[in-house]
Amino acid sequence: MATIEELDEQAREILRRNDRGGYSVPTAGLYPYQWNWDSAFSAYGYAEFDIDRAWTELETLFSGQWDNGMVPHILFHQADDGYFPGPDVWGAQGHGPIDSSGISQPPVAAAFARRIHDLDPSVGAERVGALFEPMLKWHRWFMKCRGESGAICITHPWESGRDNAPSWDKSLAAVDASNVGPYVRRDTGHVDASMRPTKYDYDRYIAIVNFGRDNNWDEDVILTDGPFRVADPTMTFTLLRSHRDLSYLGQELGRDTSEVDGWIEELESGAASLWNETIGAYDTKDLRTGEFGGTASSASFLNWYGGVENGVALDTLKQFNAGTKYGVASHDPRLGSFDPKRYWRGPVWAVVNYLVGSGLGSCGHMQEAEKIRQDTAELISKNGFAEYYDPNTGEPAGGGSFSWTAAVWLSWASPSAGEGN
Numbered sequence: 001m002a003t004i005e006e007l008d009e010q011a012r013e014i015l016r017r018n019d020r021g022g023y024s025v026p027t028a029g030l031y032p033y034q035w036n037w038d039s040a041f042s043a044y045g046y047a048e049f050d051i052d053r054a055w056t057e058l059e060t061l062f063s064g065q066w067d068n069g070m071v072p073h074i075l076f077h078q079a080d081d082g083y084f085p086g087p088d089v090w091g092a093q094g095h096g097p098i099d100s101s102g103i104s105q106p107p108v109a110a111a112f113a114r115r116i117h118d119l120d121p122s123v124g125a126e127r128v129g130a131l132f133e134p135m136l137k138w139h140r141w142f143m144k145c146r147g148e149s150g151a152i153c154i155t156h157p158w159e160s161g162r163d164n165a166p167s168w169d170k171s172l173a174a175v176d177a178s179n180v181g182p183y184v185r186r187d188t189g190h191v192d193a194s195m196r197p198t199k200y201d202y203d204r205y206i207a208i209v210n211f212g213r214d215n216n217w218d219e220d221v222i223l224t225d226g227p228f229r230v231a232d233p234t235m236t237f238t239l240l241r242s243h244r245d246l247s248y249l250g251q252e253l254g255r256d257t258s259e260v261d262g263w264i265e266e267l268e269s270g271a272a273s274l275w276n277e278t279i280g281a282y283d284t285k286d287l288r289t290g291e292f293g294g295t296a297s298s299a300s301f302l303n304w305y306g307g308v309e310n311g312v313a314l315d316t317l318k319q320f321n322a323g324t325k326y327g328v329a330s331h332d333p334r335l336g337s338f339d340p341k342r343y344w345r346g347p348v349w350a351v352v353n354y355l356v357g358s359g360l361g362s363c364g365h366m367q368e369a370e371k372i373r374q375d376t377a378e379l380i381s382k383n384g385f386a387e388y389y390d391p392n393t394g395e396p397a398g399g400g401s402f403s404w405t406a407a408v409w410l411s412w413a414s415p416s417a418g419e420g421n
C-alpha cells in the first residue's frame with residue numbers, strides 16, 4: 001500500500017491534472033466543466049500546497065455569477081460534446097457572463113473561503129475582500145429565491161448535489177415527463193449504468209430543466225408553478241454554516257454584517273421545520289404537499305456542520321453507521337431501498353464525510369468525528385480517489401481521479417492534513 005507521502009502526492013497530482021487553467025474539472029471525461037461545490041472543495045485542497053491557486057478557483061467560480069446573485073451549478077467554460085445536458089439544453093445564455101446551467105448547488109464556498117483565509121490571513125484578507133460582496137449577493141439570492149419556507153429548498157434534485165437520493169422519489173413521481181422526447185445520455189458512456197441514475201429519474205431531471213428554460217429561468221414563475229420544490233437539509237445547513245463564516249469574514253474585514261446575522265437567526269429557526277420526529281433525523285420536505293421525504297440520508301447529519309446540536313440525531317447517526325462497514329452511507333442501510341453501488345442511494349462520499357465529520361468535531365463530538373475521518377482515510381488509501389465507494393466493501397465506484405476526493409484527503413482525511421488532526 002502507498003505511504004502517506006505518496007498518497008499526498010497522488011492527490012496533489014490529481015488536482016494539477018484536473019486543472020483547466022483557473023478552475024478544476026471534477027474528473028476528466030464524465031464531468032468536463034466547472035461544478036460549483038466541487039470547486040469550493042478543490043480550492044480547499046489547493047490551499048494545502050498553493051494558496052494563490054486556491055483563491056483563483058473561488059474567483060473563477062464567482063466570475064460566473066448571474067445578475068440576480070445566483071452562482072450556477074455548472075459553468076460551461078469550454079464546449080465539450082462528452083456531457084449532457086449542455087448549454088443549449090439549459091438555454092440560460094445571457095443571465096450571467098459565462099454559459100451555465102440555470103440552478104445552483106450547496107453553498108459551501110464561504111465556509112471554505114474562511115478556512116483558506118485563516119490558513120494565511122496576509123494573502124486572505126485581500127482576496128476575500130473582493131469576494132465578500134459576491135458571496136453576500138449569492139447568500140441573499142438563496143434567502144430570497146429558495147427560503148420562503150424558512151428552510152432552504154431546491155428546485156431540481158441536481159441543485160442539492162445528491163442527484164438521485166431516495167429523498168426525492170415521492171416528489172419526482174409527481175413530475176410530468178411525458179413531453180421530454182428523445183435524448184442521448186453521456187454519463188452512462190463513461191460509467192457503468194448500474195452506478196448511475198435510472199432513465200425514469202433522468203427523464204424527470206430533463207423535464208424540470210425544460211420547465212426552467214421555457215420560462216427563461218424566471219424565479220417568480222419557478223416559485224409558483226415549478227414542478228419540483230423541496231426543502232433540503234443539505235442546502236439549509238450548508239447555507240447556515242456559510243452564513244456564520246461570512247459573518248466572521250465580514251467582521252475581519254470591518255464590513256457591516258447585520259444582514260447576514262439576521263439570516264443566521266432566520267435559518268436556525270427554519271431548520272427546525274426539517275426535523276422529522278418519526279425517523280429521528282432532519283429530512284427533506286416537499287413544499288407543494290408539505291410531506292417529509294421520509295428517509296434519513298447522509299445529509300440528515302449536516303446539522304452539526306450548520307452549528308445545530310441534536311442528541312437524538314446523534315443516536316440515529318450511530319445506528320445508521322452501524323449498518324455498514326464504512327460510514328456515512330448516503331442512504332439509510334436499514335431500508336430495503338438501500339443500494340450500495342448506485343450513486344446517492346447508498347454509496348459513501350468522501351465530501352459528505354468531511355462535512356459531517358468536521359461538523360461533529362466543531363461541536364465537540366470528537367470520537368464520532370474521528371471515526372468518520374478514519375473511515376474516509378481508509379477508503380481512500382485502500383481504494384484510490386474515487387467519486388464514491390461501496391460502504392460495505394469499500395470498492396471504488398463512479399468516476400476515478402476525482403478532484404474533491406483528492407482535496408478532502410489533503411485537507412482533512414490524510415494524517416498530514418491541516419484540519420482536525
Ligand code: GLC
Nearest residue numbers: 026031035037038161162163
Ligand atoms: C454529480 C454529483 C454532484 C457533483 C457533480 C460533479 O452530479 O451528484 O454532487 O457536484 O456530480 O462532481
